[in-house]
Structure formats: C-alpha cells, structure tokens
Amino acid sequence: MDDEDISHPYDNSHRAFLQAFMARGTMTFSQAQPILAAIFTVHDQDEYKNGNSDxxxxxxxxxxxxxxxxxSYVSAVSAAISPFDMExxxxxxxxxxxxxxSLINTTSDPMTQLATLRSAEEMAFVRRVIDAMFDRYNSPRMEVLCLDGMQANKLRTAPRNEDEENGNGNGGNGAGENAGGGGGLKGLKSSEVEQVxxxxxxxxxxERSRxxxxxxxxxxxxxxxxWLVDAYNDAEAGEGEWQRVKFCEACREIVTVGQRCAERDCCVRLHDICQEAFWRTRKERACPRCGTGWTGRNFVGEKAVTETEAYQRGRRRSGRGGGRSSLMEDIVDGEEEEE
Ligand SMILES: [Zn+2]
Ligand SMILES: [Zn+2]
Structure with missing residues (x-):
C-alpha cells in the first residue's frame, strides 16, 4: 500500500499534473493543492463513468x-520525465x-534556459538587471541584492559609459554610445521592460515583493x-574576504534576504528562517567569525534600504509611488551616514 511504484501507476492524472507543472516552472505544496484537487475530482468522475469504480x-x-x-505525484512525475533529461x-x-x-532541464545550463523564448535585447537587459542586483546594489556598505521597477526601467538600454561596468562579458570597444555590452543592441522600451x-x-x-x-x-x-559564484565572486579571494555572493552560516545556501554581521568587511550571513536554530546552540549572539555582537538589525535584501530612516522619511514625504526610486538610489549611492 505504501509502495509508491505499485499504488501510483502513471496515468492521465499524472500527465495533467506534469502539464500544470510545466506551465508554471515551479510549484509549492500550497500551489499544488487546488491543482491536484481539480485533477482528482476529474479522475474520480472518469473512473465512475468508465465503470472502474462503484x-x-x-x-x-x-x-x-x-x-x-x-x-507521490512529484515522485511519479520525476520518474516519468527523467528519460527526457528533465528533473x-x-x-x-x-x-x-x-x-x-522546480522543473529543470538537465542538459542545458540555466542561462540557456533563461535565454529560451527571449530575444538578444531582452537577454542583455536581464543580464543588466542581474548585474545591478549583485554588483551595483550590493556593496559592503549596503547589500540590497534587488531593485525596483523604476530602477530596472533605467537599465532598459546599455549604459553609455561602460567604464564603470564590472567587465562581465564586455567587449573592448567602449568608445561610442551603446557600444559596449550591447553589441549594437538598442535596448528595450519601457513597456517591454515591464513585459520581460x-x-x-x-x-x-x-520574485516581486510587496x-x-x-x-x-x-x-x-x-x-x-x-553561475552567480563564477560571475560575481573573486575566486582568488582569501578565506573570509568580502564576496558578492555569500552563503548562510547555518544552511550554506545563498543569502539575498536575511541578516548580516555588523562588521562591514565580515562575510557572515544568516537567513531569518535559519537564525533562531543557529543561536539556540550558542552561548552568545556574536559573529562566529569575527566576534562582533549580532544585532539582527543589519539587513541583507530590500530591508537594507527600506529600514533606513532616510527611506522611511522619504516615503512619508512623497507618499506612494513617485520619487521612491530616486530615493532608493540616493540611499544606495549616498554618502556614508553612519560612522
Ligand atoms: Zn540559511
Ligand atoms: Zn563577523
């Protein structure tokens, strides 16, 4: 009864589930519940109609x-798709x-998958957005690792001055406008940015946050x-040196939202969901690498911006929407406020 391979043969209900999965790319249990409920309902009706069930x-x-x-549906579908290099x-x-x-194609690398269905212009834009997340909006002073729609919109064309770029795949022909990075690409319109x-x-x-x-x-x-580690981290850097892509001290996955050591140059990071268990086993809340007291108020992610006084002040002043983007940029690019 518990043996999945026997009690769950692959039938139309699994095919329907796979189809829903493919359409979405990713799925959580709570997202799967209504999908499977609909599939089960139809399946039971069919069984009854076909006389397989009284x-x-x-x-x-x-x-x-x-x-x-x-x-059981995930494992049945996994087994069925593996001959097709899917996982x-x-x-x-x-x-x-x-x-x-996530439904993954195991033969092509993820960047190729991202590029499928996207034009060269669109892919160049996507690269600029990811660069902005991991380079421009990710410094020892402020690890934002995200950006809002207005900032993304500013990236719709390749930057005119490529000097400041971090050299990810840029050619050396930086002279004229739109020369570098884009390879003659003109960029996107604002409406296309939204679409992408x-x-x-x-x-x-x-993901888009609230x-x-x-x-x-x-x-x-x-x-x-x-890919992120190869593109943004310095392979030559010594142990413990600040790197753009950092990992959770507890679970070893990448942290783009969470908590950081209050010491700017220290690389120790924790996810919010990992920190409680992490501290439970320790006597004091201090960084395991540098010993600095752990505040829980030094943020990685959008909170690095939204929890600043400047952001809250500016938000009250400007109300919703307008001016928010330049405000975030002021904060990210701004002069150092604290010592
Ligand atoms: Zn973690
Ligand atoms: Zn530290």
Missing part, C-alpha cells in the same frame, strides 16, 4: 489534498521557508548558484 464520485477540495498526495529539484524558500519544486519582468516572475526566475522590489527567486538561486 463509488459515487465526490468533489475533492484543495485542503483534502495531503502532502503525501503531492509527494524536479526542490529547495527551501529563504523567506517563507516553503519548499519550492512579468515574464521572469511568471516563469519563476524573479514593496515592489525584484529579486532572484528560490529557483533562480538554486539553478544559477554556480
């Missing part, structure tokens, strides 16, 4: 779908703690992990 079919409600149901991988969301399941961002969110590569900040999703962080 039981009067009932409508399955989402909350009746159990985690075991979900897991389902799961990872824990660094904020919600939910397990996120929405697509990235829909496909599960980006405050309107775009960041890499759990899926992207898992799939792009090695």
């Amino acid at each position: 039981e009067e079919p009932e409508v399955t409600r989402p909350e009746q779908v159990t985690r075991e149901d979900f897991e 389902i991988r799961s990872t824990t969301h660094q904020v919600s703690k939910e397990r996120v399941y 961002l929405r697509g990235l969110v829909d496909e599960g590569w980006f 405050a309107g900040f775009y960041s890499l999703s759990a899926r992207a962080l898992t799939e792009l992990r090695q």
Whole structure:
C-alpha cells in the first residue's frame, strides 16, 4: 500500500499534473493543492463513468489534498520525465521557508534556459538587471541584492559609459554610445521592460515583493548558484574576504534576504528562517567569525534600504509611488551616514 511504484501507476492524472507543472516552472505544496484537487475530482468522475469504480464520485477540495498526495505525484512525475533529461529539484524558500519544486532541464545550463523564448535585447537587459542586483546594489556598505521597477526601467538600454561596468562579458570597444555590452543592441522600451519582468516572475526566475522590489527567486538561486559564484565572486579571494555572493552560516545556501554581521568587511550571513536554530546552540549572539555582537538589525535584501530612516522619511514625504526610486538610489549611492 505504501509502495509508491505499485499504488501510483502513471496515468492521465499524472500527465495533467506534469502539464500544470510545466506551465508554471515551479510549484509549492500550497500551489499544488487546488491543482491536484481539480485533477482528482476529474479522475474520480472518469473512473465512475468508465465503470472502474462503484463509488459515487465526490468533489475533492484543495485542503483534502495531503502532502503525501503531492509527494507521490512529484515522485511519479520525476520518474516519468527523467528519460527526457528533465528533473524536479526542490529547495527551501529563504523567506517563507516553503519548499519550492522546480522543473529543470538537465542538459542545458540555466542561462540557456533563461535565454529560451527571449530575444538578444531582452537577454542583455536581464543580464543588466542581474548585474545591478549583485554588483551595483550590493556593496559592503549596503547589500540590497534587488531593485525596483523604476530602477530596472533605467537599465532598459546599455549604459553609455561602460567604464564603470564590472567587465562581465564586455567587449573592448567602449568608445561610442551603446557600444559596449550591447553589441549594437538598442535596448528595450519601457513597456517591454515591464513585459520581460512579468515574464521572469511568471516563469519563476524573479520574485516581486510587496514593496515592489525584484529579486532572484528560490529557483533562480538554486539553478544559477554556480553561475552567480563564477560571475560575481573573486575566486582568488582569501578565506573570509568580502564576496558578492555569500552563503548562510547555518544552511550554506545563498543569502539575498536575511541578516548580516555588523562588521562591514565580515562575510557572515544568516537567513531569518535559519537564525533562531543557529543561536539556540550558542552561548552568545556574536559573529562566529569575527566576534562582533549580532544585532539582527543589519539587513541583507530590500530591508537594507527600506529600514533606513532616510527611506522611511522619504516615503512619508512623497507618499506612494513617485520619487521612491530616486530615493532608493540616493540611499544606495549616498554618502556614508553612519560612522
Ligand atoms: Zn540559511
Ligand atoms: Zn563577523
């Protein structure tokens, strides 16, 4: 009864589940519940109609779908797709703690997958957005690792002056405008920027927070992990030196939202969801590497901006919307306020 391979043959209900999975790219248990409920309902009706079951079919409600149901469908689908170089991988969301399941093509690298269905112009824009997250808005002073729609919109064309770029794949022809980075590309229109961002969110590569900040999703962080390290970290850097991509002291996954050591040059980071268990086993709340007291108020992620006084002040003054983007930029690019 418990043997999944025997009790869960692959049938139409699994095909329907796989189809829903493919359409979304990623899925959590709570997202799967209504999908599986609908599939079970149809499946039971079919069984009854075809005379395979005498039981009067009932409508399955989402909350009746159990985690075991979900897991058995995930494993049945995983087995069915593996001959086609596809795989389902799961990872824990660094904020919600939910397990996120992603459908992965194991033969092509994640950047190639990101590029599928996107034009060269769009991909160049996506690269500029990721560069902004991990380079421009990610410094020892402020690790924001995300950006809002207005800032993304400013990246719709390649920067005119490539001198400041960090050299990720730029050619050496930096003289004329739009020369570097874009290879003659003209960039996107504002409406296209919105479309690309929405697509990235829909496909599960980006997340958009309530405050309107775009960041890499759990899926992207898992799939792009090695790529991000190669692109943004200094392989020559010594142990403990500040790096752009940092890992949680507890779970060893990338931290783009969480807490940081109050010492600017120290690399120790913790997810909010990991920190409680981490401190439970320790006598004092001090950084395990440099010994600085752990404040829990030094943030990684959008809070690095939104929890600043300047942001709160500016937000009260400007109300919703207008001026917020330049405000964030002022804060990120601004002179040092604290000592
Ligand atoms: Zn963690
Ligand atoms: Zn430290």
